[in-house]
Amino acid sequence: MSEKELGKKWDRCLADGAIKLGTGLGLGIVFSVLFFKRHTWPISFGSGTGLGMAYANCQNDLRSFYMQHSSEKEQ
Amino acid sequence: MLRACLRGANSSARKNFGRTPLTNLQPCRHYTAGESGGAAKVVAAGLVTVGGGIGGTILYAKWDPKFRAGVEKNVPYSDRLLGLALGPASQYGGLPIKNQEMAQPPSMMEKPQKGSKAKMEKKLKDESPAAEAGPVPAQPAPSIEEASTEATHIISAISEMSSVPAPCDSEAAAVKEECKECHDHKDTALSAMDEPEPVASEALKERPVEEVTARLALQDQEEQEIITSVSASLDESLASSAKATLQAIGAQEAALQAIAQHTVKLKEAMEAEVPPEEKSAQWKDLEASLAERTSAVTSAETALSNANEALHSLKAVIDSSKGLKVAAVRPLVLAAEENLHNMVVDLDKVVTKVQSSESEAKIVSQYSELVNEAKLQFQREVTSLTPEIQANWKGLTGKLSEDDLNALIAHAHRRIDQLNRELAEQRVREQIHIDASLEQQKLEDQKALEKAVSTALQHVKEEARLEQERKLSELREVMEAEMRTQLRRQAAAHTDHVQDVLKVQEQELRADAEQVLSRKMLEQETSYRQLSQEQLDNFTLDMNTAYARLKGVEEAIDSHVLAEEEARKAHHLWLSVEALNFTLKTAEADVPTQPLQGAAQAVRDSCHDNDFALALASALPEESLQRGVYSEASLRARFHALRSLVRRVALIDESHNSLYQYFLSYIQAALLFEDKHQTPPTQLSSEDLDPFKLLAYASFCLEHGDLELAAKLVNQLRGEARRVVEDWLTEARLTLETRQVVSLLSAYANAVGLGTTQAP
Numbered sequence: 001m002s003e004k005e006l007g008k009k010w011d012r013c014l015a016d017g018a019i020k021l022g023t024g025l026g027l028g029i030v031f032s033v034l035f036f037k038r039h040t041w042p043i044s045f046g047s048g049t050g051l052g053m054a055y056a057n058c059q060n061d062l063r064s065f066y067m068q069h070s071s072e073k074e075q
Numbered sequence: 076m077l078r079a080c081l082r083g084a085n086s087s088a089r090k091n092f093g094r095t096p097l098t099n100l101q102p103c104r105h106y107t108a109g110e111s112g113g114a115a116k117v118v119a120a121g122l123v124t125v126g127g128g129i130g131g132t133i134l135y136a137k138w139d140p141k142f143r144a145g146v147e148k149n150v151p152y153s154d155r156l157l158g159l160a161l162g163p164a165s166q167y168g169g170l171p172i173k174n175q176e177m178a179q180p181p182s183m184m185e186k187p188q189k190g191s192k193a194k195m196e197k198k199l200k201d202e203s204p205a206a207e208a209g210p211v212p213a214q215p216a217p218s219i220e221e222a223s224t225e226a227t228h229i230i231s232a233i234s235e236m237s238s239v240p241a242p243c244d245s246e247a248a249a250v251k252e253e254c255k256e257c258h259d260h261k262d263t264a265l266s267a268m269d270e271p272e273p274v275a276s277e278a279l280k281e282r283p284v285e286e287v288t289a290r291l292a293l294q295d296q297e298e299q300e301i302i303t304s305v306s307a308s309l310d311e312s313l314a315s316s317a318k319a320t321l322q323a324i325g326a327q328e329a330a331l332q333a334i335a336q337h338t339v340k341l342k343e344a345m346e347a348e349v350p351p352e353e354k355s356a357q358w359k360d361l362e363a364s365l366a367e368r369t370s371a372v373t374s375a376e377t378a379l380s381n382a383n384e385a386l387h388s389l390k391a392v393i394d395s396s397k398g399l400k401v402a403a404v405r406p407l408v409l410a411a412e413e414n415l416h417n418m419v420v421d422l423d424k425v426v427t428k429v430q431s432s433e434s435e436a437k438i439v440s441q442y443s444e445l446v447n448e449a450k451l452q453f454q455r456e457v458t459s460l461t462p463e464i465q466a467n468w469k470g471l472t473g474k475l476s477e478d479d480l481n482a483l484i485a486h487a488h489r490r491i492d493q494l495n496r497e498l499a500e501q502r503v504r505e506q507i508h509i510d511a512s513l514e515q516q517k518l519e520d521q522k523a524l525e526k527a528v529s530t531a532l533q534h535v536k537e538e539a540r541l542e543q544e545r546k547l548s549e550l551r552e553v554m555e556a557e558m559r560t561q562l563r564r565q566a567a568a569h570t571d572h573v574q575d576v577l578k579v580q581e582q583e584l585r586a587d588a589e590q591v592l593s594r595k596m597l598e599q600e601t602s603y604r605q606l607s608q609e610q611l612d613n614f615t616l617d618m619n620t621a622y623a624r625l626k627g628v629e630e631a632i633d634s635h636v637l638a639e640e641e642a643r644k645a646h647h648l649w650l651s652v653e654a655l656n657f658t659l660k661t662a663e664a665d666v667p668t669q670p671l672q673g674a675a676q677a678v679r680d681s682c683h684d685n686d687f688a689l690a691l692a693s694a695l696p697e698e699s700l701q702r703g704v705y706s707e708a709s710l711r712a713r714f715h716a717l718r719s720l721v722r723r724v725a726l727i728d729e730s731h732n733s734l735y736q737y738f739l740s741y742i743q744a745a746l747l748f749e750d751k752h753q754t755p756p757t758q759l760s761s762e763d764l765d766p767f768k769l770l771a772y773a774s775f776c777l778e779h780g781d782l783e784l785a786a787k788l789v790n791q792l793r794g795e796a797r798r799v800v801e802d803w804l805t806e807a808r809l810t811l812e813t814r815q816v817v818s819l820l821s822a823y824a825n826a827v828g829l830g831t832t833q834a835p
Contacts (some may be wrong), residue, residue, distance in 0.1 A: 065734070
């Protein structure tokens with residue numbers, strides 16, 4: 001069902017975002033804890049990175065139909 | 076309103092005409108008054124004309140019976156009026172004249188017909204003409220009579236007469252011979268005396284042939300009866316009279332004989348001087364002969380009276396038969412009369428003979444009486460003289476004495492003297508006596524003479540009359556024979572002429588008939604040929620038509636078979652299509668229908684020779700075949716679910732597809748309110764391509780069951796919305812496609828079914 005795709009995409013997006021955010025946060029936390037002396041900037045950096053990556057992935061995923069691979073273009 | 080108008084019209088009319096009657100009356104009166112007089116005149120004139128016409132008609136009808144007949148025929152009930160006015164129609168006035176004219180030719184025709192018919196009948200009945208010389212001669216007499224009348228009529232009215240039948244002549248000739256025979260045998264053949272029928276003194280009317288024949292038969296019968304009766308009577312009377320006459324004659328002759336004998340004997344007795352014994356015997360003989368004579372005379376007288384009676388009766392019969400006014404009886408009557416005359420003559424002769432002998436006998440008897448008287452006187456004298464001597468003095472010769480003898484002699488002398496004196500006286504008176512007796516005798520002779528003369532005259536008259544009649548009949552016969560020969564000649568000439576004419580006619584008729592026959596034959600042949608040709612043509616035509624019909628029937632049957640086949644196939648197709656249709660309905664909510672593969676296969680099977688159906692059947696989309704299609708309801712429901720999604724991604728397309736756009740489109744969807752359902756316009760304009768509007772339109776269409784339009788509208792979505800509804804669209808498309816194909820198939824099957832079913 002094509003209408004379910006979007007939902008699926010959003011699910012993925014969200015799941016991915018959650019993961020990425022979590023991971024970023026976790027890494028951030030880890031890094032912040034580990035490397036960056038509990039600064040908050042790695043957490044935010046990490047969450048931000050995670051979120052950003054998730055956003056980008058979501059967007060990309062949502063755009064994926066409209067964007068063709070270069071290989072496909074060349075073909 | 077109408078009534079008001081009418082009322083108004085009536086009132087106006089009344090107003091208008093109310094005035095005019097007053098003014099019109101007077102002229103009307105004048106008019107009617109004048110006209111009444113005029114009408115009366117006209118009526119009177121008409122009546123006069125009609126009366127005059129009727130009177131004129133009646134008068135003219137009175138004068139002209141033909142006109143009357145015409146009027147009576149043409150104008151109904153005029154016969155009554157004319158009968159009232161003129162008396163019963165003298166219709167028969169014209170006819171008697173005609174009848175009289177016509178009666179003679181018919182009577183002419185009747186008579187020869189009658190005569191010939193009677194003759195022919197007789198001839199047919201009789202076999203031996205000689206034996207029937209009697210009956211047949213009856214006919215020639217009438218035929219002769221009739222032939223004479225015929226001849227006169229023929230000569231007078233030759234034009235009206237039709238041909239006299241030829242057999243009449245030959246028969247007449249034969250009959251004439253027989254007639255001659257009859258005349259020869261008439262004396263002997265007294266048994267057969269016929270009398271012809273009375274000549275037609277009947278009414279002068281034309282009679283039909285059957286009547287004529289009946290009358291002929293009747294007349295023949297009557298004739299026969301009369302003939303038999305008259306013949307019988309004549310026979311009887313003739314026979315009786317002949318017998319009586321003969322008897323009388325015989326008796327008279329016998330009387331004569333007796334008288335003669337008696338006279339002779341008397342004379343002998345008177346004059347002969349015989350011995351006394353013989354004298355007594357003689358006297359006895361005399362007495363006997365006297366007795367005989369008296370008896371003979373009486374018998375003769377009775378016989379004579381009988382004969383006279385018989386002759387009278389015969390005469391009466393002859394007169395009566397003469398009085399029957401029949402012509403042909405004359406020769407027979409003539410014969411009878413001659414017989415009668417002869418008999419009468421004989422009788423008279425014999426009677427005269429007897430009378431003469433009687434007179435002689437009287438004389439002799441007188442003489443004998445005188446002698447007897449003298450003898451008696453003498454006897455008396457003798458007895459007076461000699462009383463003792465008895466009468467019979469002849470035997471007393473020995474007994475007489477002398478005195479007696481002397482006395483006798485003296486007496487005798489005295490007697491002689493006396494007698495001498497008487498003789499002298501007698502001689503003296505002789506002359507006177509003789510004169511007186513002569514006178515007496517003369518007178519008697521005269522009387523006798525007169526009587527004889529009268530009888531002789533009568534006889535002669537009778538004979539003359541008979542002779543005349545005989546001559547007359549002979550003459551008539553001769554004339555009739557001559558007439559017959561003339562007639563025969565004429566008839567022969569006529570028959571010759573008729574034969575010639577007939578021959579000519581026969582020739583002509585034969586020629587005509589042959590012509591007609593040949594023509595008719597030709598016609599018949601041509602018609603026959605035509606008929607046969609027609610028959611042949613008809614037959615071939617019939618055969619052709621039959622063959623054509625047979626062919627037609629065969630074709631019809633074949634086509635019927637084909638049609639049946641087609642119908643069956645169509646039915647099959649229809650059934651399969653129905654099945655397919657049914658499978659479409661098996662869709663439940665969110666569950667597609669059963670795969671249409673089987674039904675489609677069935678459809679395909681049921682129409683392998685039908686390209687259209689095959690094409691259609693193969694046009695079914697694979698998906699529907701494999702998986703089935705969704706029902707409209709499910710699609711609708713899905714659309715509703717989709718709608719919100721589409722609203723949410725309404726702004727997303729190729730260019731605008733970042734998350735931000737997504738966010739914006741989400742907000743738009745949250746904040747924008749549109750109609751749930753909106754009637755789609757007939758033509759989409761550019762502003763109608765807004766997804767929200769499209770969704771509204773599509774939703775409206777879906778609500779109203781128009782999936783196609785909804786699909787079309789949804790198809791206008793672009794971008795992400797489009798991507799979202801792609802599946803729905805595909806499903807809708809599938810469903811629509813399948814439905815279309817199925818409906819087409821069904822329509823086709825229906826059409827085919829309708830086409831193949833034959834309307835009742």
